[in-house]
Amino acid sequence: MSADIFAGQGSDPDLLAELYDLEHDAVSADLVFYREMASRLEGPVLDLGCGSGRLFRAFLDGGASRILGVDGSAALLRRAEARIAADPVLAAAAAAGAITLHLADLRALPRLPVGEGVGLAVAAGVLPHLDGPGEALRVLAAIGPLLARHGRLVIDDVGPGLLPSRDLPLSVDWRRQLHGRKVVRRSSLMRREAPDGLWIAYSTITDTVRPDGTIARLPASHRLWYPYPEALERLVAQAGMRVELSYGSHDLEPPGPGSERRIVVVARAR
Numbered sequence: 001m002s003a004d005i006f007a008g009q010g011s012d013p014d015l016l017a018e019l020y021d022l023e024h025d026a027v028s029a030d031l032v033f034y035r036e037m038a039s040r041l042e043g044p045v046l047d048l049g050c051g052s053g054r055l056f057r058a059f060l061d062g063g064a065s066r067i068l069g070v071d072g073s074a075a076l077l078r079r080a081e082a083r084i085a086a087d088p089v090l091a092a093a094a095a096a097g098a099i100t101l102h103l104a105d106l107r108a109l110p111r112l113p114v115g116e117g118v119g120l121a122v123a124a125g126v127l128p129h130l131d132g133p134g135e136a137l138r139v140l141a142a143i144g145p146l147l148a149r150h151g152r153l154v155i156d157d158v159g160p161g162l163l164p165s166r167d168l169p170l171s172v173d174w175r176r177q178l179h180g181r182k183v184v185r186r187s188s189l190m191r192r193e194a195p196d197g198l199w200i201a202y203s204t205i206t207d208t209v210r211p212d213g214t215i216a217r218l219p220a221s222h223r224l225w226y227p228y229p230e231a232l233e234r235l236v237a238q239a240g241m242r243v244e245l246s247y248g249s250h251d252l253e254p255p256g257p258g259s260e261r262r263i264v265v266v267a268r269a270r
C-alpha cells in the first residue's frame with residue numbers, strides 16, 4: 001500500500017487534493033480541542049498525516065512553538081503550502097522556521113528535528129489508512145520515542161456511532177460548488193468485521209464540471225481499518241505507551257457505542 005492516498009487512483013492528484021479540501025475544510029468541530037491541547041503541552045507539535053494543514057492554525061493559536069507536518073501525499077502538502085501562504089499568521093510562523101512540512105511515509109518515519117521531544121503528536125483520521133495492526137504497531141512504536149516525557153499522542157478517528165452498520169450501495173454523499181462549478185460526490189462501501197476491527201472498502205466517484213462544460217469523473221477507492229477499542233489499547237501498550245484518556249467527541253464526552261468520534265490520548269508508559 002502506498003503512503004500517498006492518491007497514488008494509483010488513475011486521476012489527477014492535485015484535483016483530488018482540491019476536492020479533498022472541499023470536503024475536509026468544512027470540518028471545524030475539532031479546532032478548539034486542538035488549540036487547547038497545544039496550549040497545555042509545551043514543545044513542538046507533530047501533525048502525523050497533516051494533509052493540507054487544516055489543524056495548523058489551531059496549534060499556533062494554542063501557542064505551539066513549532067509545527068512539523070508529515071504526510072505521504074505531495075499533492076496535499078502542496079495545498080498545505082498554499083494554505084500557509086494565504087494566512088499571514090501561518091506565513092509568518094513558516095518564515096521564522098516554526099512550520100516545516102515533511103513528505104514521508106508514517107510507516108518509515110525519517111529522523112525528524114524534534115529537539116527535546118514532541119509535546120503534542122496528533123494522528124487525526126490517519127490510523128484507518130494503515131493496513132491493520134502490524135502497520136499500526138510499527139507507526140505507534142516509532143512515535144513513542146519522539147514524545148517528550150510530558151508529551152501526548154492524540155489518535156482521533158470516526159467513532160462507532162458514525163461507522164456504517166451495513167454495506168451501502170452507490171448513492172450521492174454531497175453536492176457542492178468548486179470555483180462556481182458543480183461537484184457531485186457519490187460513494188459506496190462494503191464492510192467486514194474482523195477480530196482486530198472493522199474493515200471498510202470505500203469507493204467514491206466525484207463528478208466535476210470542467211471550465212469547458214464537460215464533466216470530469218474522478219474515481220477513488222480506499223480500504224479503511226477501524227480497530228476496536230481493546231485492539232487499539234493493546235497496540236498502544238505493545239508500542240510502549242498507555243491510553244490515558246478516551247473521549248467520544250471533541251467536547252470531551254465519554255466514549256460510548258453512539259459516539260461520533262473515538263479520541264484516545266496516549267502517554268508514554270510510566
Ligand SMILES: C[S@@+](CC[C@H](N)C(=O)[O-])C[C@H]1O[C@@H](n2cnc3c(N)ncnc32)[C@H](O)[C@@H]1O
Nearest residue numbers: 003049050051054071072073105106124125129
Ligand atoms: C483523513 S486525512 C486527515 C488529514 C488531517 N489530519 C486532518 O485532520 O485534516 C488522512 C491523511 O493521512 C495521510 N496518510 C495516510 N496514510 C499515510 C502514510 N502511510 N504516510 C503518510 N501519510 C499518510 C493522507 O495523505 C491524508 O492526508
